Amino acid sequence: MSKLKDSDIQTLIGWVLRGGVFLSIGICICGAVIYLFGHGHDIANYHNFKGGPASVQMDEIVKSIMALKGRAIIQAGIILLIATPILRVLFSAYGFAIEKDYLYTGITVLVLIIIFTSMLGGHAGY
């Protein structure tokens, strides 16, 4: 195992993390400006939880982004932010595979499987 390769992967992962955070925050700010212009004077009421899976359908979000809805653009930024560490894991798997460290490629893939199980676990619905 060469140390040089290890630090190359660390540099790459560092860039993925930084890039993901900056890009998602940028998108969030753009969405926020649009949202506050349109809804800034609405009455805020978050005392009771009233969300649900219906508000987070992927095709709905895409449609709303196309319509330049602020809230949907913020949501896209947030989804990218959540994806950032997951992308980091993906790049780690790739890095370990290049190093021919198959034990850790396996461990990393296992972590990915756990995250996807959580995503599709069926506990998202009511």
Next chain:
Amino acid sequence: MSVIELTIIILIGSYFAGLLGSLTGLGGGFVIIPLFTLFLHIDIHYAIGASLITVIATSSGAAAAYLKEGITNMRLGMFLEIATTTGAMFGAILAIYMPTNYIAILFGLLLILSALMSVRKKREHIVQRKSYLAKKLNLNSNYPTADGPVEYSVTNVGGGFGMMLFAGLISGLLGIGSGALKVVAMDGIMRIPFKVSTTTSNFMIGVTAAASAVVYLQRGYIEPALSMPVVIGVLIGAFTGSKILVRSTSANWIRVVFSIVISVIALQMIYNGVTHKL
């Protein structure tokens, strides 16, 4: 209250949360959840959702910086993420079914534990004893210091793994990084040098939070209009905090003051939980 007023209040509150979180090493979530629930009377599920997003943002930003220094043990982090993500998945599921006042009480208890952790003396210990599992998993490593790299070994891998399952569960349930529990596992059980355990813990927090955030997101707990000012405020606050930390060497009194404040907030969360106000 209008949307713009609420946004500005959250933005300012989150700025101080990020600032205090980075100065004390406790993270922003500890301030966000009481701010939302006790002061703004926002449903605790929205608070947890917004806090999770913040945890991902700050941990990813900090992890990128730490990776450059070469202290983070990536293999150790990756291996323990099996435990934390599994725990986080179950924590998020549990959060859906657990009554909110129990969540508030649990949050208060963990808050006190973390406050105690942050003021305790930190000693650096290097273990050289070879553990079979640590060797098999290639977990032993070294980290750079002013006097050259220091080699260290990892002990009690099984115990640390178990503690990480619990840390992940709490993270998913309460929407915090549970960095304190991760450090207990690595520093206290696995006997890893303190510098390595804090940076590696930070490296893992983002992935752990993402594993439960995917559930929260689909449940509608992550409200864009509330999460946006929190993320922006905390990130700017954390950035300011990191600049201050570089300049002042005696941040110890801040930690003590903050620990007292946080214990008071914790008691209030527990009281509200017991009396069913949250």
